Structure formats: C-alpha cells, structure tokens
Amino acid sequence: MADADTKSAKNYQADVPAPNEPFFLKGSNNLDWGMKNRLANIFDPRSGRTVMLAFDHGYFLGPTSGLERIDLDIVPLIDHADTLMLTRGILRTSIPPTYTGGIVLRASGGPSILKELSDEEIALSIDEAMRLNAAAMAVQVFIGGENETKSVHNMTRLVDLGNRHGVATLAVTAVGKDMARDAQYMRLATRICAELGATYVKTYYVDEGFETVTASCPVPIVIAGGKKLPEPEALELAYNAVQQGAAGVDMGRNIFQSEHPSAMIQAVRKVVHEGFKPAEAYEFFRTLKSERSPG
Ligand code: R5P
Numbered sequence: 001m002a003d004a005d006t007k008s009a010k011n012y013q014a015d016v017p018a019p020n021e022p023f024f025l026k027g028s029n030n031l032d033w034g035m036k037n038r039l040a041n042i043f044d045p046r047s048g049r050t051v052m053l054a055f056d057h058g059y060f061l062g063p064t065s066g067l068e069r070i071d072l073d074i075v076p077l078i079d080h081a082d083t084l085m086l087t088r089g090i091l092r093t094s095i096p097p098t099y100t101g102g103i104v105l106r107a108s109g110g111p112s113i114l115k116e117l118s119d120e121e122i123a124l125s126i127d128e129a130m131r132l133n134a135a136a137m138a139v140q141v142f143i144g145g146e147n148e149t150k151s152v153h154n155m156t157r158l159v160d161l162g163n164r165h166g167v168a169t170l171a172v173t174a175v176g177k178d179m180a181r182d183a184q185y186m187r188l189a190t191r192i193c194a195e196l197g198a199t200y201v202k203t204y205y206v207d208e209g210f211e212t213v214t215a216s217c218p219v220p221i222v223i224a225g226g227k228k229l230p231e232p233e234a235l236e237l238a239y240n241a242v243q244q245g246a247a248g249v250d251m252g253r254n255i256f257q258s259e260h261p262s263a264m265i266q267a268v269r270k271v272v273h274e275g276f277k278p279a280e281a282y283e284f285f286r287t288l289k290s291e292r293s294p295g
Pocket of ligand 1: 054055056057085172224225226227250251252253254
C-alpha cells in the first residue's frame with residue numbers, strides 16, 4: 001500500500017522552496033512552536049502589536065474604581081481586546097469561556113495595598129496556567145526595590161516553568177514611589193528582565209528617550225497606561241510609545257475609568273494597529289461616544 005501511494009504522488013514542486021520566515025516578534029525567533037503560537041494569540045501577527053486590556057488591579061487593590069463589577073464594566077469590552085490581563089479568580093468567575101483572545105494571568109501576588117507591595121511571591125502554578133489556557137504569566141519585578149532579588153527570582157522561576165511548557169512570561173517592571181521614572185531606570189529594569197529570560201516586558205512610557213528603552217531591550221515591550229489621563233493625552237501616550245518601538249499597550253485605568261470605555265478601547269486600537277495619529281483617534285473616540293449618547 002505504501003508503495004502504491006509513493007508511486008501516485010507526483011506533485012512535489014521541487015522548484016518551490018519551503019517557506020522559512022522569521023517569526024514576526026522581536027527576539028522570539030528561537031522559541032518553540034507552542035510558545036510562538038501563544039504569542040500570536042497575544043500579539044496580532046498582522047500588525048505585530050497588541051492591545052492588552054489590563055484589569056488585574058484587584059489582586060492588591062480590591063474593587064477599585066471602574067472595576068466594581070467585572071461582569072458589567074469589563075465583559076462588554078473584551079471583544080475589542082487582543083488579550084486580557086487578569087487574575088485567575090476573575091477569569092473563572094466572570095469571563096465567558098467563549099472568549100478566544102489571549103489570556104495573560106497574574107502570577108505573582110501576596111501583599112495588599114496596606115502592606116509593602118514588593119514583598120510578592122509566585123501566586124500561580126504552571127498546571128493552573130495551562131488548565132486555564134494562559135498564553136502568558138505576568139510577574140511583578142521590583143528593580144531597585146526592597147525585595148528586588150526575591151522578585152527577580154519569582155520571575156526566573158516562572159520563566160523556567162513557562163519555557164518547559166511553552167507558556168510566555170511577561171515581566172512587569174514595577175517602579176517604586178521614590179524611584180525616578182526616566183529612561184535610564186527603564187533601560188536598566190527592562191534589560192535585566194530580558195537578560196534573565198522574560199518573553200516580553202511591560203514598562204512605563206517616558207517622555208525623554210523612550211526609543212533607547214525599546215532599542216536596548218531584545219524582547220518586545222508593551223507599556224502600561226498608568227493613572228487616568230484625559231482621553232487625548234492617553235491616546236498620545238499610546239501613539240508615542242508605539243512610534244518609538246513599543247509592541248503595544250497593556251492599558252487599564254485609561255480605558256475602564258474613561259467615561260466611555262468602549263469608545264476608548266476602540267480608539268486605542270486605531271492608534272496601535274492602524275497608526276492613527278492622536279487627533280484622528282480622538283475624533284474617532286468622539287464619534288463613537290456621540291453615537292452612544294446622542295445630544
Ligand atoms: C498593576 O500592577 C497592574 O498589573 C496593571 O495591569 C497595570 O498597571 C496596567 O494597568 P494601568 O494601565 O491601569 O496602569
């Protein structure tokens with residue numbers, strides 16, 4: 001039977017080389033197939049970028065403003081996100097399993113806002129991450145903080161576990177209140193995370209020299225939105241970050257604390273995936289907003 005099949009097969013197209021394309025994400029070419037497939041569920045391969053909707057804040061803040069009711073505040077937004085960044089508790093209780101975008105699970109925690117925040121431990125097992133179909137595990141790294149070594153060790157343990165199972169690790173650079181939020185610090189923090197194995201890194205945008213942060217980090221960088229800003233400023237922040245080499249945003253408060261969260265996340269998508277200028281994206285936001293609340 002095998003001989004007969006071999007004889008009838010003729011369409012080898014020997015003159016057509018097999019594709020051997022590099023993977024679309026910076027620094028990710030030498031990862032295994034499963035990890036790449038998960039990354040393609042976080043970052044859109046068409047733009048190479050992501051809009052992550054971050055609403056894991058409750059893991060140390062409890063029900064903060066805009067996140068009082070995940071079912072009412074967040075679920076209506078999820079189809080506009082490439083990826084959700086959240087805790088396993090919220091995923092299981094509140095997110096429909098029909099969601100097919102990327103899942104980035106909060107994997108570190110412990111102290112609440114009432115205590116020293118840098119004193120985190122690993123708070124998720126790799127079995128649980130895989131059971132919940134996580135594309136990545138997110139871990140806080142406190143470079144220069146009181147628990148620097150412990151937080152770096154949390155990250156490297158998750159990298160070891162994640163690499164074994166093809167799950168990405170997102171290192172979240174947590175900047176202490178007393179630290180300068182400048183390019184020099186961001187270069188230090190992001191580079192340490194990448195050197196020690198993070199698959200990608202989340203950091204804050206800085207006005208001066210952000211392009212040196214993205215240039216010196218060999219893996220993709222996404223930016224946190226930070227404190228709530230007026231919508232035009234938040235869109236400008238996203239625009240500047242992607243123009244200066246960020247592979248997208250991991251945005252929370254500037255979306256869910258907006259007066260019109262659905263319009264805002266759609267406007268952020270225009271900036272990240274379609275290169276809209278901030279003014280164009282704000283106009284788009286205003287149009288969506290007026291369609292929802294005419295007059
Ligand atoms: C904070 O530690 C959380 O990990 C958030 O996911 C992160 O700060 C991004 O949210 P935001 O855009 O509100 O800063």
